[in-house]
Amino acid sequence: MAYHNPPTTPRRSATFDDYTLSEIRRAAATGIYDIRGGGAKRKVPHFDDLLFLGASISRYPLEGYRERCDTNVVLGSRHAKKPIELKIPITIAGMSFGSLSGPAKEALGRGATLSGTSTTTGDGGMTEEERGHSKTLVYQYLPSRYGMNPRDLRRADAIEVVVGQGAKPGGGGMLLGQKISDRVAEMRTLPKGIDQRSASRHPDWTGPDDLEIKILELREITDWEKPIYVKVGGARPYYDTALAVKAGADVVVVDGMQGGTAATQEVFIENVGQPTLACIRPAVQALQDLGMHRKVQLIVSGGIRNGADVAKALALGVDAVSIGTAALVALGDNDPRWEADYNALGTTAGAYDDWHEGKDPAGITTQDPELMKRVDPIAAGRRLANYLKVMTLEAQTIARACGKNSLHNLEPEDLVSLTIEAAAMAGVPLAGTNWIPGKNGF
Amino acid sequence: MPKAQREQGHARVFDLGQQSLRELNQALHNLAPGSNETAWEVLNPKGSHSVAVGVDQPVSIDVRGSVGYYCAGMNDGAAITVHGSAGPGVGENMMSGSIVVKGDASQYAGATGRGGLLVIEGNASSRCGISMKGIDIVVHGNIGHMSAFMAQSGNLVVLGDAGDALGDSIYEARLFVRGKVESLGADCIAKEMRPEHIELLQGLLDRAGITGVKPSEFKRYGSARKLYNFNIDNADAY
Numbered sequence: 222m223a224y225h226n227p228p229t230t231p232r233r234s235a236t237f238d239d240y241t242l243s244e245i246r247r248a249a250a251t252g253i254y255d256i257r258g259g260g261a262k263r264k265v266p267h268f269d270d271l272l273f274l275g276a277s278i279s280r281y282p283l284e285g286y287r288e289r290c291d292t293n294v295v296l297g298s299r300h301a302k303k304p305i306e307l308k309i310p311i312t313i314a315g316m317s318f319g320s321l322s323g324p325a326k327e328a329l330g331r332g333a334t335l336s337g338t339s340t341t342t343g344d345g346g347m348t349e350e351e352r353g354h355s356k357t358l359v360y361q362y363l364p365s366r367y368g369m370n371p372r373d374l375r376r377a378d379a380i381e382v383v384v385g386q387g388a389k390p391g392g393g394g395m396l397l398g399q400k401i402s403d404r405v406a407e408m409r410t411l412p413k414g415i416d417q418r419s420a421s422r423h424p425d426w427t428g429p430d431d432l433e434i435k436i437l438e439l440r441e442i443t444d445w446e447k448p449i450y451v452k453v454g455g456a457r458p459y460y461d462t463a464l465a466v467k468a469g470a471d472v473v474v475v476d477g478m479q480g481g482t483a484a485t486q487e488v489f490i491e492n493v494g495q496p497t498l499a500c501i502r503p504a505v506q507a508l509q510d511l512g513m514h515r516k517v518q519l520i521v522s523g524g525i526r527n528g529a530d531v532a533k534a535l536a537l538g539v540d541a542v543s544i545g546t547a548a549l550v551a552l553g554d555n556d557p558r559w560e561a562d563y564n565a566l567g568t569t570a571g572a573y574d575d576w577h578e579g580k581d582p583a584g585i586t587t588q589d590p591e592l593m594k595r596v597d598p599i600a601a602g603r604r605l606a607n608y609l610k611v612m613t614l615e616a617q618t619i620a621r622a623c624g625k626n627s628l629h630n631l632e633p634e635d636l637v638s639l640t641i642e643a644a645a646m647a648g649v650p651l652a653g654t655n656w657i658p659g660k661n662g663f
Numbered sequence: 664m665p666k667a668q669r670e671q672g673h674a675r676v677f678d679l680g681q682q683s684l685r686e687l688n689q690a691l692h693n694l695a696p697g698s699n700e701t702a703w704e705v706l707n708p709k710g711s712h713s714v715a716v717g718v719d720q721p722v723s724i725d726v727r728g729s730v731g732y733y734c735a736g737m738n739d740g741a742a743i744t745v746h747g748s749a750g751p752g753v754g755e756n757m758m759s760g761s762i763v764v765k766g767d768a769s770q771y772a773g774a775t776g777r778g779g780l781l782v783i784e785g786n787a788s789s790r791c792g793i794s795m796k797g798i799d800i801v802v803h804g805n806i807g808h809m810s811a812f813m814a815q816s817g818n819l820v821v822l823g824d825a826g827d828a829l830g831d832s833i834y835e836a837r838l839f840v841r842g843k844v845e846s847l848g849a850d851c852i853a854k855e856m857r858p859e860h861i862e863l864l865q866g867l868l869d870r871a872g873i874t875g876v877k878p879s880e881f882k883r884y885g886s887a888r889k890l891y892n893f894n895i896d897n898a899d900a901y
Contacts, residue, residue: 252895366775366794369756371717371737398892410777410796410815412835415891420813424793425752425774431732434712438733438755441688442717 244487255487256395258320258576258586260388260479260524260546265496267479268530270643271636272652275622283621290617291627294541296518297379297448297471300440304448304471305357305379307541308337309613310628311531314476314522314545315361315381315452317343319396319405319417320483320576321549322593323350324601325585328552330354331598332605336613341381341543344394344419344483346408347373354602359450362439364393364420367409371442379472380439381450382432384423384461387480387523390454390494393421395484396577402588433468440469450474455500455523456493462507462519472518474543475504479524481546483586484577497523497534499646505538514538528615535616536631537647551608552601554585559595674725675700680707684714694720708734710750715743721760735762738779751788754781757798770807773800776817782871789826792819795836801871811838812848820867822876830884834891838884839864841876849900850890854883 233239247255276282283290297304313333318326320343327350333340339357342348346368352358360377362369374380385391396417406413426435436449451465452474465473477497482490501521508514521534522543534542549555555563557570562582566573576586584595620628623635637652638644644651645658677687687705694700703724708714712731715724718741726734729747739758748766757776764772767785774790776798783791783800789807792800792814801820808826811819814836824842831848837860838851847853856864856878864878890897 253893366756366796369775370758370777371719371739371756374717374737395893412891415834416893418813418832420794424790424812425733425755425771431751434732438713438716438736438752441684441713442737444689444692445685 256484256577257487257490257574258481258483258485259490259574260481261491261494262574263491265478266498266640266643266646267496267524268498268533270498270640271533271638271647271649273529273532273536273619273623273635274637276624280624282624283626285618285621288621289626290620291629292613292617294518294629296520296541297450299448299471299513299517300445300469301379301448301471302444302446303378305339307339307357309609310535310541311336311525311609311612312338312359312520312541312543313340313548314480314543315341315343315359315383316481316545316549317345317367317483318348318351319343319345319367319401319409319588320586322584322587322596323348324593324596324598325549325552326351327354327598328596328601328605329548330358331602332548332551332609333357335602335606336609338609339378342368342377345405346370347376350598352376354598361452364423365409366424367419374439374443374447377447379448379450380443381452381474382436382439382470383452384432384465385454385456385476386452386482387454387476387478387494387497388482388490389485390456391421392485392489392493394419394482405588429464429468432464436469448472450520452476455480455495455497458495458500459503459507462504463511466508466511466513466517470517472520472540473504473508474520474522475500476543477521477523480522481549496646497521497525498643501534501537501539502646502648508538515540528612528617529619531612532616532619532628532631533636535628536635537633537649540629547608548605549585551605552583552585553596553604554581554583556583559583674702674704676704676706678706679709679711679714684711687714688716691715691718691720691722691724694718694722696720698722708747712750715741718743718760729766738762748785749783753783754779754798757781767804768802772802773798776800780867780870786823792817792836795819799867799870801867801873803873805842808845809848811836811851814838818863818867820864820871820881822873830886832890833884833886835886837863839867839878839881840884841881844882844884847884850887851884852887854885856881856883 294310334356340355341359359379363383398414448471450472451470453461455477478494518540521539559582581587584592636649705726708728710731714734716736719739721740723742731750733752735743740760744763749764749768751769754762755774757779759778761780763782768783768787770788771790772787773781781800783802786804787806791806791810795814795817798817805823811830815834821840825844827845828848830851861878
């Protein structure tokens with residue numbers, strides 16, 4: 222009887238996986254790297270790798286639904302005459318008009334205001350849609366300085382000096398010409414239809430000493446009323462936080478690599494910067510080393526999704542978190558109801574990230590008048606408010622179980638880690654042990 | 664009222680040797696539209712940063728001495744004269760009005776400026792007019808390297824020479840240089856001086872109070888517009 226070799230199962234390479242192969246083919250065909258929006262999609266250590274230790278005997282829990290658990294937070298109490306008080310420690314991150322449609326910006330303002338929190342402008346300057354509907358509005362001072370003027374500086378409730386963002390520390394952006402509508406062109410002083418190449422660095426300062434003087438100028442222009450935030454991409458969080466404090470920041474914002482962007486090279490998004498989880502402990506340590514923890518507030522962003530993420534970030538020492546991508550999803554981005562339209566663009570709901578092309582079926586990351594009609598700012602604002610409410614309730618539930626009457630009383634002692642990597646990054650013990658890898662450093 | 668804050672002629676005088684920067688800027692910001700305090704004088708600036716920033720009324724301010732960073736930042740309507748030299752970022756993000764620096768200016772003069780006229784009677788350092796967005800800048804002397812980098816709109820007039828990489832990644836701003844240009848940046852080219860440019864330049868020279876200089880002595884530079892939309896075939900230009 223003849224012996225036949227049994228067929229073997231075709232084996233795909235872990236290194237050259239389907240996505241990598243398709244990217245090589247795309248690069249070979251087009252001669253240009255992929256540009257997309259959104260944050261890092263690769264799996265990195267994240268808040269999912271941490272667990273809370275609820276109270277038993279050694280800790281005493283609070284009654285859910287009965288005992289109070291405060292959520293409010295004051296930002297900018299270091300120097301500003303008019304610090305901001307928010308009802309919840311979850312803010313809306315900077316996303317530009319231009320990148321987002323007008324109705325989407327209005328919806329963000331409506332949702333945030335209903336929830337007692339702030340929105341943030343972004344690269345395109347301040348719009349009436351957002352100022353008109355945001356009770357508390359943070360005005361970004363960006364390298365590009367699009368739409369920057371003293372009148373809007375004074376209409377803002379806080380100023381965020383953006384030095385970098387998590388998706389692309391050290392990088393600028395590329396907004397393709399099709400999103401440069403008449404209004405966007407006017408706001409950015411650009412010819413209509415050209416690609417907007419935004420700057421990677423501020424044109425009129427070159428280092429931390431200049432930043433200190435720049436902050437002084439902004440304070441003088443606004444009569445020391447507005448809190449000044451400094452936002453950095455999560456790359457060297459210890460030193461960047463320390464230098465931001467030295468420069469006079471009231472609030473430091475650290476944006477991890479899961480933070481989104483409007484349009485950047487895929488290879489940059491996935492390979493530059495550190496996971497949000499890895500950024501928190503060094504940033505908190507910098508504040509503690511300077512004796513400024515809780516005096517200069519720390520906001521962390523990049524991949525925050527639910528109340529557990531909020532609670533974990535706060536437990537590690539931050540004062541508030543910021544959401545961008547999650548807020549867009551709450552408004553309706555990547556919603557399966559537009560699946561046929563996503564398919565027509567060669568993708569699927571949940572994976573659409575070509576936000577810079579201006580064809581967003583959900584009408585959110587576009588300037589197409591027909592597509593943006595799909596966003597009802599009132600209904601979408603309500604959805605965002607619902608989502609923020611749920612996140613807050615979730616965080617409170619966890620905090621009460623840990624015996625805290627304020628979200629801000631959560632502490633690292635409430636956490637353990639499932640993995641050695643996350644334990645080392647977050648500075649909490651590996652579950653079932655008292656071992657914190659690298660305890661004497663960070 | 665402090666002794667130094669005295670009437671000198673018709674001007675309201677602030678002496679930064681005796682009064683704080685905060686008091687000066689707050690007093691300027693407190694000006695209401697139509698105020699009759701239209702003339703101001705600042706004594707002893709001694710290199711202070713952020714002198715007369717964020718002024719939004721049509722007053723005249725004479726600063727007697729040299730200033731540090733960001734003097735007259737975001738000026739919106741005032742006529743500010745620095746009787747000395749200016750540090751980095753003079754007139755940054757100016758909206759309207761005028762700024763005259765009698766001496767030299769450091770880096771980033773007129774950065775991101777959106778309107779108004781900035782005149783530097785001496786030389787300006789590197790990055791003059793960087794990312795300018797509508798401002799007019801006239802420099803009697805020379806300017807340093809990387810000037811008008813990413814300049815979007817407005818006019819830069821230089822009576823002397825320009826340093827390396829002039830107008831790199833320029834959009835729609837117009838650059839007029841009378842002397843030699845060390846080198847041009849990406850997408851910046853020499854352009855023809857047509858009658859409308861001669862007229863424009865003459866107007867700028869007139870507004871800057873410059874006489875005895877003809878527009879025909881200048882060369883015009885601007886964008887080749889080849890890099891306005893990304894094309895991989897142009898990658899070597901970046």
